Amino acid sequence: MSIHSVLNRIALDGMPIPLIRYARLPLAIAGLLLTAQAQAFLPTPASLVTTGELALNPDTDTDTDNNAKAKAETVAETDAKQLLTLWREQAQIKNLAQHTTWRRLLYFSDDKKGLFGKNKNISTVDNARFxxxxxxxxxxxxxxDAMLVAFADEMAKTTNSAKANNAKANNAAEASNSNSALCRFPARTQWLSETLGIDNSAMQVTCPELTAWMQKLAPEQLSMMFAQEYLDNPQSAFAHTLLRIDSKASVADPSQIHHAYALNDTVDGDTKDNFVLYTIKSMTGGYNNLIEIDPYPKKLANYLQDDERDAWTYRLDLSPEEVEQIILHVWETKDVKLPYYFTTDNCASEILRLIDVVRPEQHLLSQLPYAVIPSDVVQLLNQEGLLASTNYTPADSTLRQAQLNKIKQQRDQLGYHNNPKQSLNEIKSAQLNTVSSMSADGQTLLNHQIAVSDTNPLNRHSLQMGHIGIGQRGDNNYIDLGVRAGYHDTLDSPSGFPQFFDLEGAAATFRLYDTDNDKANQPKSVLLQNLTVIKGRSFNPVNSAKKGKTWGASIEATRVNDGSQQDGSDHLVGSLGYESGWSWAFGTPSAGTGEMPPQLCYTFLAGTAQTGRGINKGFRVGAGVNAGCRYQINNQLRAQAELQLPYWYHGSSDGSNVRGHYWQPISSLGLQYDIDKKQALRINANYEWQDRIDANDDVQLSYRRYF
Known part of the structure; x- marks a missing residue:
């Protein structure tokens, strides 16, 4: 019989052991067994073992060791089951399964957009690992419930591991922690622990990968960076937002951007797809989203230097605990692939979703319309009091323009001969003039003495607009009713937008005519006048510091006058157009800023293809020149005049009175007066220089409301 068995019998039966069996033991050993020191090396009787006190001795025999371990595991499992029962009761009482935060952590939608909103009963994530x-x-x-079970399992494992005191077992447990629920879902763990009062220290789970990631980011503060609209890259036409993650070092000194990181949600598109296919997939969820976490200087340089876009940074009014919880949630979701929708699930919507996770009382994402536009997000966060401070960072081209403005001002004062053309070209050149808001090593933000440009999106008008107008076309009076989902044209109030910005999308206008049906060629009483899918122009004046081109494009259905036939009337056609040309800025820019001069003239070479049942041969193609000027009269009044000189071709015709090709010049004038930020009056006048048109002139006065 072993010593272990003997001691167990003493403890269990209370019977004396015949001393003759141990007569051979030296008296010294017998004395040692009676000392307090000996008891440190001897096993504690199983009947005296309590939770948290079990320690296995490698010198004990295998049978007793396994027995003690099994009993310890049973005790640990019993305690874990009791805790699990308690947690389940508390979760049920508090109805945590339907708590807004819990549902948001799982990507359940709580938006209030009605018919076209997301299914609230199914998570957006279609990935079993989530x-x-x-x-x-x-x-x-x-x-x-599965998360609570995982908590109980981890607590039982921790208790058993502590009792076992087995280095090999502990190492194995640590190696498997990367797949632990607590490591995979730290944001869920933290929220449940705080809500149910669970002591996480009782679950000694180490997450080396998560720990290293959090130490690398060292999140202390979050800011939203807004890079203004950039038409030369269609993906950035509606601007872009990302989160700046600041560490203690970059919070203490915001110019030390090498201590910060950029959290960017973008489209994981296939660069092999052509532009049209890429655009369609981005709009329809054909690509997944991609969460990028890069050093902040690298990301900022893309906007300031490559794209020449001013940046606005808004510090978010979040507590350190909220910042940490957001970043932990990003860890949970950074590898989850979700469909990317250019207008609804994009860089801007993700920022609102993350804030909603830590602010259950707010419903930021559901407050916006179906299309989530970055500038709308900026304004919404400002309305909700979530923007703590604002910082403006000018693009490199803006700084070059500021230098150019200063030189031109000196030239006007001192004479042209003091500023030769070569000097101006050197200032405009990005290669020769390396002035930048970032240091040469790209690690630090530099402070340039330049006035803030009027491009802060907080100051812009609302992107949605409705209008009602009264007008006359030929001898017929009419009323126009229209709506535009976005965005901005050159006659709209320019505050908050890049200069000369021109982009419209998802717009429709209906015209109601007061007609006399007894007359020939009279229009119908109600007509669709225009349906714009997308229409815009990018102006980069050749005499400015901008390095881009001047171009335009449009996809729309619009009413046109067919000049091929005698007394031709208007017809609805599908129209696809493209323009490429040059523009020039002139006038006196705002003092001390990097803004271009406020006036603009332009010339385009244009090509257009149109098709419709009503026009001759069912189609026409045209090429010509479009030229015009925009004039900023004052802060509230702007005017624009344009002359279009298209030459149209319908194809050969056998009709004696039908022309297969012809010029059809059109002159137009627009004038807008801003009543305030939400209201404006506009006058439009068009004249078609074509003798075969039944109604050459069209004049309209409209009231415009931005909402």
Missing amino acids: FLSPNGREDSAAEL
């Missing part, structure tokens, strides 16, 4: 429960995607309660 859930512990096989029913987690459809059942937030099942996922909550």
Whole structure:
């Protein structure tokens, strides 16, 4: 019989052991067994073992060791089951499965957009690894219970590991922690622990990958960076937003951007796809989203230097705990692939979603319309009091323009001969003039003495607009009713937008005529006058510091006058157009800023293809010149005049009175007066220089409301 068995019998039966069996033991050993020191090396009787006190001795025999370990595991499992029962009761009482925060952590939607909103009963994430429960995607309660079970399992493992005191077992447990629920879902863990009062220290789970990631980012503060609209890259036409993650060092000195990181949600597109296919997939969810976390200087340089876009940075009014929880949630979701929708699930919507996760009382994402536009997000966060401070960072071209403005001002004062053309070209050149808001090593923001440009998106008009107008076309009076989902044209108030910005999308106008049906060629009483899918122009004046080109494009259905036939009337056609040309800025820019002069003239070489049932041969193609000027009279009044000289071709015709090709010049004038930020009056006048047109002139006065 072993010593272990003997001691167990003493402890269990209370019977004396015949001393003759141990007569051979030296008296010294017998004395040693009676000392307090000996008891440190001897096993504690199983009947005296309590939770947290079990320690296995490698010198004990295998049978007793396994028995003690099994009993310890049973005790640990019993305690874990009791805790699990308590947690389940608390979760049920508090209805945590339906708590807004819990549902948002699982990507369940709580938007209030009605018919076209997302399904509130199914998580947006279609990835089994994002859930512990096989029913987690459809059942937030099942996922909550699975998380609580994971807590109990980890607590039992921790207790057993502590009792075992086995280095090999501990190492194995640590190696498997990377797949632990607590390591995979730290944001869920933190929220549940705080809500249910669970002591996480009782679950000694180490997450080396998560720990290293958090130490690398060292998140202390979050800011939203807004890079203004950039038409030369269609993906950035509506601007871009990302989160700046600041560490203690960059919080203390915001210019030390090498201590900050950029969290960017973008489209994971296939660069092999052509432009049209790429655009369609980006709009329809054909690509997944991609979460990028890069050093902040690298990302900022893309906007300031490559794209020449001013940047506005807004510090978010979030507590350190909220910042940490957002970053932990990013860890949970950074590898989750979700469909990317250019207008609804994009860089801007993700920022609102992350804030909603830590602010359950707010419903930021559901407050916006179906299309989530970056500038709308900036204004919404400002309305909700979530923007703590604002910082302006001018693009490199803006700084070069500021230098150019200063030189031209000196030239006007001292004479042209003091500023030769070569000197101006050197200032405009990005290669020769390396002035930048970033240091040469790209690690630090530099402070240039330049006035802030009027491009802050907080100051812009609302992107949606409705209008009602009264007008006359030929001898017929009419009323126009129209709406525009976005964005901005050159006659709209320019505050908050890049200079000369011109982009319209998803717009429709209906015209109601007061007609006399007894007359020939009278229009119908109600007509669709225009349906714009997308229309815009990018102006980069050749005499400015901008290095881009001047071009334009349009996709729309519009009413046109067919000049091929005698007494031709208007017809609705599908129209596709492209323009490429030059523009020039002139006038006196705002003092001390990097703004271009406020006046603009332009010339385009244009090509257009149109098709419709009403026009001759059902189609026409045209080429010509479009030239015009825009004039900023004052802060509230702007005017624009344009002359279009298209030459149209319908194809050969056998009709004696039908022309297969012809010129059809059109002159137009627009004038807008801003009543305030939300209201304006506009006058439009058009005249078609074509003798075969039944109604050559069209004059309209409209009231415009931005909302």
